[in-house]
Amino acid sequence: MPPARPRRRGRLLTIAAALVLVGFIVLVARLHLTSSRVESVTxxxxxxxxxxxxxxxxxxxxxxxxxxxxxxxxxxxxxxxxxxxxxxxxxxxxxxxxxxxxxxxxxxxxxxxxxxxxxxxxxxxxxxxxxxxxxxxxxxxxxxxxxxxxxxxxxxxxxxxxxxxxxxxxxxxxxxxxxxxxxxxxxxxxxxxxxxxxxLLRVVRIFAASEVTLLALGGAAALSLLVGRRRAVAAAPVPPPWRGGEGLIVIVRGGAGGVVVTIALLALGGWTHRGAALLEAVSLPLVYVPVLLLAGRRLLRPAGLGFAAGFGLRPGPGGWPPLVRSAAILAGAGIVVDIALGLLSEAAGVPSHWTEWFDEDLAWGSTGVLVGSLLGTVLFAPVLEEIVFRGLLYGTLRRRVGWPAAAVLSAIVFAAAHGYGVAGFGSVFASGVMWAIAYEKTRSLLPGMLAHAANNVSAACAVLALLRV
Known part of the structure; x- marks a missing residue:
């Protein structure tokens, strides 16, 4: 049993981290609710x-x-x-x-x-x-x-x-x-x-054709799954081997560390002006470094796991085809859900606001800034967000509740973290639920990562097609 003093210090550290995290969330929420949405655009x-x-x-x-x-x-x-x-x-x-x-x-x-x-x-x-x-x-x-x-x-x-x-x-x-x-x-x-x-019409035709193609591939993959034998595509332990309380400690402390990194990056305003392209590429990974380090040291290593084995990042005996098929189904389902939610939001009179999808870097950023933004959107965000929100958060919740509740709760946090309005929240929430279920059923984060990347590529291409090309 660990000595009382280190345990007390650990509790105090976790409480301090929770206060930092909650304070940051309250500050961001207050700014979001009290300021005009257009003020977020330069x-x-x-x-x-x-x-x-x-x-x-x-x-x-x-x-x-x-x-x-x-x-x-x-x-x-x-x-x-x-x-x-x-x-x-x-x-x-x-x-x-x-x-x-x-x-x-x-x-x-x-x-x-x-x-x-x-x-x-x-x-x-x-x-x-x-x-x-x-x-x-x-x-x-x-x-x-x-x-x-x-x-x-x-x-x-x-x-x-x-x-x-x-x-x-x-x-x-x-x-x-x-x-x-x-x-x-x-x-x-x-x-x-x-x-x-x-x-503009030619570019949009290409974009629309790619969406239809992805939808068709998803449908074909779903059909092959229905007529074939269903099985997990990797071997990640779900629920995970760590205790729920330990997972919560890692998420809270890692989240607070991410807040500190975010504040440090914002404080580098003078440097970012000179090296904006470099910072654009590395800022997102840096924010996730604390929680990933803590997860590796306190959750995975004691269980004898690395990130690949712990989150199913290595294909199973079936190789890549089952993973790609699962990702195609998720990507196609994502398009259907987005279309349905778009129609529903329009019917309800709550369309998405332009500030939710507009990206200055994509619209008129320099080539370096554009590349950095695309790296963050298409590569880093899908990988890191799936590890944190599905691998860690969903996995930790699965230690306490069943998969439906864990999927919903983790998706709520995932959607809230994006800071969108009602329509945007609904879209991100639906994606979070689908990707959590995919992790539960396939025992791998890879299908969710690939579908997440496809979703972000589609969104980025839509902005580029409309505003830049």
Missing amino acids: EPDRALALIVERTMDLDDALATASALERRLYALTLTDGGGSLAEAIDWYEELAETMAGDLFVDVRLAILHGEAGRLAEVQEAVEDWQTRGEARAADVIAGAYLAAPLAPAWPARQSVDRLVDPGWFRDRLARRLAPRIGDDAWLVETREAEHQRTQP
């Missing part, structure tokens, strides 16, 4: 302009696609007809956060005008006239309120000075060019629209 005006312009360009491109193709895109990437209303909601929120910003207000007025909400357009024009923003007032009133145009008014130059090239400028050009009889301007606008929309 340049929200630039980000939302990019999102809305590309989304509206895609809607224009989809007008040339078949009905079946449009329905497919609505399920896998965009809801099409609701884009304008959603863009207005987002811009109204941004206008409240950045009150008086002409860049934001002009774009909101254009969206209002395109939606036929002329009372809001009139209100904006009157406000600009009061503030002395004559150019904005003249352009928007001329485009949407049929205001008289002075014979010598430089419409094209005024639009060029007010709005950057893109969908917003083209909307103004399409309305003003006929009024001033500038056919050349209208032709140039249509050509610019074509040059933007057609490449």
Whole structure:
């Protein structure tokens, strides 16, 4: 029996770690609940302009696609007809956060005008006239309120000075060019629209085809499983050999260590500016180092296990095919669940907010930052999160409760850790439940890791296809 003093020190250390972890969770939750969601984005005006312009360009491109193709895109990437209303909601929120910003207000007025909400357009024009923003007032009133145009008014130059090239400028050009009889301007606008929309449509077609292919592979894998013999694909001990209390100690202390690492990384602001690409690649693994070290020393080693044997990271006698088949089923099921949850959230009026899926690094980061972000998203996150949330958390819970309760409880923690809204929480929660069940049935974290990676690749490709490519 260990001496009383070391046990007392151990309890005090665990209590201190729990206080650090709970304090950090409370702080993050408070910031999340009390601050505007757009404040989490460094340049929200630039980000939302990019999102809305590309989304509206895609809607224009989809007008040339078949009905079946449009329905497919609505399920896998965009809801099409609701884009304008959603863009207005987002811009109204941004206008409240950045009150008086002409860049934001002009774009909101254009969206209002395109939606036929002329009372809001009139209100904006009157406000600009009061503030002395004559150019904005003249352009928007001329485009949407049929205001008289002075014979010598430089419409094209005024639009060029007010709005950057893109969908917003083209909307103004399409309305003003006929009024001033500038056919050349209208032709140039249509050509610019074509040059933007057609490449975007090609990329989105590739993305949609990959989603359908993954769904088909998952269905084929599920069918082969139904007609074949079911068996575990590895030999991880589930429930694990460690005591539930010991697992909880490791999770609490390791979580507190991750908080300390996170704070240290945030404190390196000056260095991160110079080495952002390097930090982007190593920050996520560093956060998980404390809990992994503790797990290896206090949970796996006393049981005579390494990470490979403890979490089924080595294929069983059947080799890789059963693992890949299980991963394909999970990935295909994930797409079905995401589509179902997307339809449900839209029907309930709680769609995901743009800040939940927008990633500045993917949208306009340098090549180095982009690569670092993709490494974290596609490689490190699936591996490390599956070890911690399924291998450690789910495994520890399995020592105390049955697999259904353990799957649900671990998935709740997993979803809450991502900090998303209602729609995002539901999606992450469903994935967490599926991956926990897969671990229970296959005795391996590898299928969940592969499905997790496929899910993150899909999300990253969707952002890249829409905003960067």
